[in-house]
Amino acid sequence: MSAPAALRLSRITKDFDGNVAVSGVELEIRVGELLAIIGRSGCGKSTLLRIMAGLVQPTRGLVELNGKPITGPPEDLTVVFQEYGRSLLPWKTVVSNVAFGLSASPMEKKEKLERALSSLDAVGLLKQAELYPWQLSGGMQQRVALARALARKSSILLMDEPFGSLDAQSRLELQDELLRLWSSFGMTAVIVTHDIDEAIYLADRVCVMRGSPGVISAQVNIELERPRVQVETRGRTEFSALRRELYEALSERNKTPLLR
Amino acid sequence: MRRLFVMKIRSILNTRLTGVALIITATCVIELLVSWQWVDPVYVPRPSTVLESLAATMASGELPTHIGITLGRAFVAYSIAILIAVPFGILLGESRIAFNLFDPLVQAFRPMPSSAIIPVAILFLGIGDSMRLFVIAFASVWPVLVAAMDAVKRVDPILVETGRMLNLSRRQIALRIALPAAAPAIATGMRIGLAIALILSLTVEMIVGGDGLGFFILDAERSFQFARMFAGIVAIGVIGFLANSAFTAFDRKVLRWHHQSVLRDK
Ligand SMILES: Nc1ncnc2c1ncn2[C@@H]1O[C@H](COP(=O)(O)OP(=O)(O)O)[C@@H](O)[C@H]1O
Ligand SMILES: [Mg+2]
Numbered sequence: 088m089s090a091p092a093a094l095r096l097s098r099i100t101k102d103f104d105g106n107v108a109v110s111g112v113e114l115e116i117r118v119g120e121l122l123a124i125i126g127r128s129g130c131g132k133s134t135l136l137r138i139m140a141g142l143v144q145p146t147r148g149l150v151e152l153n154g155k156p157i158t159g160p161p162e163d164l165t166v167v168f169q170e171y172g173r174s175l176l177p178w179k180t181v182v183s184n185v186a187f188g189l190s191a192s193p194m195e196k197k198e199k200l201e202r203a204l205s206s207l208d209a210v211g212l213l214k215q216a217e218l219y220p221w222q223l224s225g226g227m228q229q230r231v232a233l234a235r236a237l238a239r240k241s242s243i244l245l246m247d248e249p250f251g252s253l254d255a256q257s258r259l260e261l262q263d264e265l266l267r268l269w270s271s272f273g274m275t276a277v278i279v280t281h282d283i284d285e286a287i288y289l290a291d292r293v294c295v296m297r298g299s300p301g302v303i304s305a306q307v308n309i310e311l312e313r314p315r316v317q318v319e320t321r322g323r324t325e326f327s328a329l330r331r332e333l334y335e336a337l338s339e340r341n342k343t344p345l346l347r
Numbered sequence: 348m349r350r351l352f353v354m355k356i357r358s359i360l361n362t363r364l365t366g367v368a369l370i371i372t373a374t375c376v377i378e379l380l381v382s383w384q385w386v387d388p389v390y391v392p393r394p395s396t397v398l399e400s401l402a403a404t405m406a407s408g409e410l411p412t413h414i415g416i417t418l419g420r421a422f423v424a425y426s427i428a429i430l431i432a433v434p435f436g437i438l439l440g441e442s443r444i445a446f447n448l449f450d451p452l453v454q455a456f457r458p459m460p461s462s463a464i465i466p467v468a469i470l471f472l473g474i475g476d477s478m479r480l481f482v483i484a485f486a487s488v489w490p491v492l493v494a495a496m497d498a499v500k501r502v503d504p505i506l507v508e509t510g511r512m513l514n515l516s517r518r519q520i521a522l523r524i525a526l527p528a529a530a531p532a533i534a535t536g537m538r539i540g541l542a543i544a545l546i547l548s549l550t551v552e553m554i555v556g557g558d559g560l561g562f563f564i565l566d567a568e569r570s571f572q573f574a575r576m577f578a579g580i581v582a583i584g585v586i587g588f589l590a591n592s593a594f595t596a597f598d599r600k601v602l603r604w605h606h607q608s609v610l611r612d613k
Contacts, residue, residue, distance in 0.1 A: 142508055159511070166512045173505040178527050178604040190523070191514040221608035239513075 092151070093118045093243060093275040094139055099148035101134050101301075108134040109145070110300035121269055121276045123286035123293045125337060131301025132279045133169055136245050139277065140166045152243075162191070165239045169247035169279075171232035175220040181231050182207060182216040188235035206238035207231075209264060211257075225252040233261070237268060244269075244276045250285065259317055262289060266315065283333045287326060288315060295336040305336040392574040401578035410563065414582060417560040420476070421548035424483035425541060432488045432540070433533060436495025440529070441521060446496075457493060461486030461547055465554055479551045486547040487540040494536020498529035531605040538594050545590065549583065 094116040101109040108131040116122050116139075126132050137143040138150060141160040150157050152164070165188075168174045175184050185203035192199070207213050210230040220228055229252045236244060250258045266289060269276055280286050286293045290309050297304040309329060311320055320326060359365065374394045380386050381393045392400075404410040439446050439453070465482055472478035502525045510520040552561025560579055567575035599606060 137508075140512060142511060160514060162514050164512075168505060168509065168512075170505045173503050174509045176506070176524070176527070177608050188513055190519070219604055219607070221604070 091118055091153075092116065093120070093153065094277075095149075095151040095154075096135075096139065097149045097151070099135070099138055099145045099150065101131075101138060101143065102146040107300035109138065110302050112148070112301070112303055114294065114303060116275060116277060118275055119273050121266075121278070121289055121291050123290035124277065124279045124296060125281060125283060125286050125293060125333065126296030126301075127298060127337070128281070130296045130298030132296055133247050135296070135301065136166070136247050136277065136279055140164060140245055142166070161243075163241050164243040164245065165236045165241040167232050167236045167244075167246040167249045169251070171249070171252075172220070172225065172228045174232055175228060175235075177219065177221055180217050180219055181212065181223070184220065184231055185235045185238050188239050192239075202238045203234070206234040209237060209268070210234045210261065226254060226257060229253060230257075230261070240272060240274075242272075242274050244274055246276070246278045248279055248281070250280070250282075258285075263317065265289065266313075270313070283330055283337065284321065287311070287329050287333065288317075288320060293333060295333065307332055307336070390573060392577060396574045397577040397581060400572075400574040401581055404575065404578055410560075410578070410582060413558060413560045413563040413579075414586065416558050417545075417548050417552065418586070420479055420559065421483060421544045424480045424548070425487055425544035427480065428484040428487040428540060428544065429491060429537060431484075432491035432536075433495050436492040436533070436536075437499050437521070437526070437529070439492070440496040440499025441525070453489070453492065453496075457489045461543070462550055462554070465551065469555070474555050474557075479548075479555065482551050483544050483547045487544040490539040490543060491533070491536045494539075495529065495533045498532030498536075499525055501532070502528045531602050534598050534602060538591070538598070541590060541594060542587070545587065 092115045094114075096112055096114040099109055099112040099114075100107065112135060124132050124135070134143060138145050141150065141157045141164070152161050176187060179187060182200070182203050185206055186199045189199045189202065194202075204213065204216065207216055210233055212227060212230050212234060215223060215227060215231075220231060223231065229249065233246075233249055236246070250261055253261065262285065265276075265278075268274075278286070278289060287309055293307045293309060294303045295305040295307070296302065307329065311323065311325060311329075377386075377391070378394045381388050381391055401410070439449055461482065464485060468478045468482050468485075472481055506524050506528055507520060510524045515523065548559065549561035549564075552559035553565045556562050556565070560582060564576055564579035564583075567573070567579060
């Protein structure tokens with residue numbers, strides 16, 4: 088509980104010409120924590136993630152990384168974009184795309200390639216290494232984007248709906264792969280998702296966002312024991328209780344009466 | 348049996364052979380029309396006479412010399428145009444400041460018919476080679492410049508954001524992301540520029556005379572040697588076709604990823 092903050096957002100507001108995407112968000116992400124953010128589409132999750140990544144300048148407020156204010160994308164931080172397909176370079180092969188993630192590193196070319204290959208292995212795409220992104224299905228492209236992020240071994244990993252296009256089976260497998268990497272490297276991770284179960288299964292804490300303007304409307308600590316195991320963890324009674332709690336936090340029935 | 352025949356026809360219609368067949372057929376039709384005197388043979392020589400004249404002027408070395416001069420000029424001027432237009436277009440697409448400063452000028456010059464600047468160019472540069480090169484380069488700069496500018500502007504912002512996230516410098520983003528992403532659209536502008544360079548090369552020769560294929564054609568027309576004139580025109584057609592094919596082959600080889608991914612998106 089007393090771990091220092093890796094990322095601290097203070098009074099973050101982002102106003103896109105009158106459309107307030109994020110409003111007055113206060114959030115602290117502790118070192119080594121796995122935080123999930125859930126919310127309906129358009130409520131400002133991606134914008135908030137981009138602000139954390141130093142890619143979007145907030146209209147007001149401050150983002151601090153290890154206690155220092157950030158002004159641009161920090162070196163030790165990696166993002167998996169929601170638009171994963173568009174974030175791959177179509178003129179590079181899969182393996183070159185993954186190695187491209189290490190462009191700014193002083194590592195030897197050969198070492199970059201090895202890292203890229205082992206990262207592709209982790210997402211199960213070793214066979215596709217020499218193909219081009221446009222020769223892959225959406226789910227495969229998503230795994231390439233994930234592999235590129237993992238190859239960087241950053242201490243902070245921000246993921247925007249990283250499993251959205253995967254089939255159910257790959258999704259479960261990659262959730263476990265993510266948990267494995269997260270616990271073995273001790274990184275800090277933030278995952279945006281609209282899958283409540285995924286958020287509970289992965290996270291230490293779930294933030295619920297509500298839109299127009301985007302605010303964090305609820306936070307729930309997930310105290311399920313680790314390591315988590317798909318069928319077993321999901322079958323626990325605490326799991327269903329958390330699911331109900333988050334479902335209610337997410338559905339805006341109580342707050343915005345549409346029919347009365 | 349009948350199905351097989353239809354399928355065979357289909358597969359032929361799907362090749363470029365049909366285009367060649369059309370040209371041959373049209374040529375034969377004209378040949379017949381002229382030999383039956385349905386068209387005045389003084390103004391429209393028989394295609395066979397044109398081909399004879401083409402063979403003769405090629406063999407004597409007269410036509411190849413003029414073609415060489417025209418192509419040489421077009422090539423030099425086109426190269427100059429590319430060297431100016433690509434970097435400058437990228438700059439205009441990249442930099443808001445440069446765009447605001449130069450775009451009005453670009454938009455004012457771009458729609459100007461290139462032959463309209465010939466008198467101005469003659470006034471300042473005389474009728475020598477430098478004037479010709481200037482006019483050709485001037486005309487072919489615009490499509491390339493505008494294509495490069497638009498292409499850079501239209502680079503997917505997610506790609507640029509990816510570069511920033513991966514801690515690339517501005518320069519690295521420009522060279523390793525924006526330029527390759529913009530390359531297919533720039534190549535399209537370059538192809539149009541090439542066609543314009545060839546056209547202007549001929550136009551200048553027709554207006555100013557002296558030498559080159561344009562001069563050859565106009566000179567033949569003025570001395571009523573219509574078969575020679577048409578021989579020159581056929582040569583232009585062949586050159587245009589070859590130039591475009593060469594460019595397409597280059598483009599397919601270098602930008603394979605683009606063509607394939609576009610096909611995939613359809
Ligand atoms: N670059 C932008 N320019 C203008 N408006 C934007 C931009 N990015 C996001 N928005 C707006 O901000 C709001 C939140 O969007 P986003 O953060 O993408 O939501 P989410 O990821 O939760 O679906 C939306 O209303 C969206 O239209
Ligand atoms: Mg989003």
